[in-house]
Amino acid sequence: MLMVACGSSSLESSATPGQAAQIVLRPQGLPAGATPSATVRTSGYSQQLTPQTPVTVRSGQLTLVGTSVVWNGTRYQAQPPTHLEVRQGQTLPVDLNYLPLAVSGRVDSALQPLDMALQEFVGQHNIPAATLAIVRNGQVLAERGYGWLDPNRTRAVSPQTPMRLASVTKPFTAALVRKLIAQGKLQASTPVFAYLGLAPLQGDTPDPRLSSITVEHLLNHRGGWNRELSFDPATDTRPIAKRLGLSRTPTPQEIARYMMGQPLQHAPGSTYAYSNLGYILLGLVAEKASGTTYASALQSNLLAPLHLSSVQPGRSLPADRNPNEPFYSDPGTCLSELAPNSTQIIPCADGGFSLETGLANGGLIASATDVARFFDRYTAQGIEQPASAGGVSYHTGALAGTFTLAYRSRGYAVVVLFNQRRAALGDDVSIYDGVRNLVESKLP
Secondary structure (H helix, E strand, O other), X not given: OEEEEEOOEEEEEOOOOOOOEEEEEEEEOOOOOOOOOEEEEEOOEEEEEEOOEOEEEOOEEEEEEEOOEEEOOEEEXXXXXXXXXXXXXXXXXXXXXXXXXXXXXXXXXXXXXXXXXXXXXXXXXXXXXXXXXXXXXXXXXXXXXXXXXXXXXXXXXXXXXXXXXXXXXXXXXXXXXXXXXXXXXXXXXXXXXXHHOOOOOOOOOOOHHHHXXXXXXXXXXXXXXXOOOOOOOOOOOHHHHHHHXXXXXXXXXXXXXXXXXXXXXXXXXXXXXXXXXXXXHHHHHHHHHHOOOHHHHHHHHHHHHHOOOOOEEOOOOHHHOOXXXXXXXXXXXXXXXXXXXXXXXXXXXHOOOOOOOOHHHHOEEEXXXXXHHHHXXXXXXXXXXXXXXXXXXXXXXXXXXXXXXXXXXXXXXXXXXXXXXXXOOOOHHHXXXXXXXXXXXXXX
């Protein structure tokens, strides 16, 4: 007899060599009469199943994803996707546990269609935790929490739950740097590397074009690096740690010095290429111009004046995090960026990148409400301009276990935060495009 773990249940099966595996769905927690279904995805194909229609699958790894169910006006959400290893001949009765989707907070009546559409989206894509906030002219019109903070679904998300912002951090960094420029502490035309006074690593010869990279180039992702043609030193720090002989994650200064010895892919100012490195450097620029840490400069120049109390540095490891954060859901495994000499495989969301090193690039956490308050005043480029001025401006962010959207349109500032980057069946695009299209189509 073989016991296979699935969520909080165990699966018992007998195996006969040479037969395909059969999956039998056993929903738990639904009212009588509700008709759930699920998708089983194996290598290269997927199948639908219901309690009445088991499916036969090839042996190997599979993912089982339950669809949400609406019954008498209540949406029931299935447990997070279950990943199993099946063998030939097994018959697996899979207990798929459902709970009513936890929803908290408030929403203006005119925005209820967007709220209901987002609940459906969260249920369809099996996103464990999500928050929504909508602000217009300084007024909070919606703040919602959906789902659960923990994998066992015992603690509900609140509208004020702080979550990772990923690259939605960048507008905060851009706004800070623009504030420092307005205060006369540096200029948009300031040459970055001369200003920082950093030296390349011993034996490295800098690309001569480095000297022409300005603060403005970094703000606009035109510094000259292209991660598609090289690599991203914000997320792949292990080669840098190896070069420096480190047993820890390199600091932003060490990353900058290493990159001084790497060639640029474009002439500075000539080509747009999204750059995490550029915003790491802007964090260093902000520290030098303000004479304090990035976090302190952000607090005094932006967060305190706007009364944004939830915005703070995030932490990479679960033990170090804000206790009010959710878990971060992602099936991926990685080598640790925090222990570059280790060969241990870990969850990518829990040490596969360093939020501390990439603080100015993608390391903040915040409530959706505070981010929406910020975006009611600032564009995605960090330019101080009220959302009521019109136009569309948005920024997304993604990490293992995180997807974020900050969106300005029709005078509204809308922020959606998820603790999952991928759709239930592993498709990033349906999350990216789906959320943005949902917000745009449902705004009044």
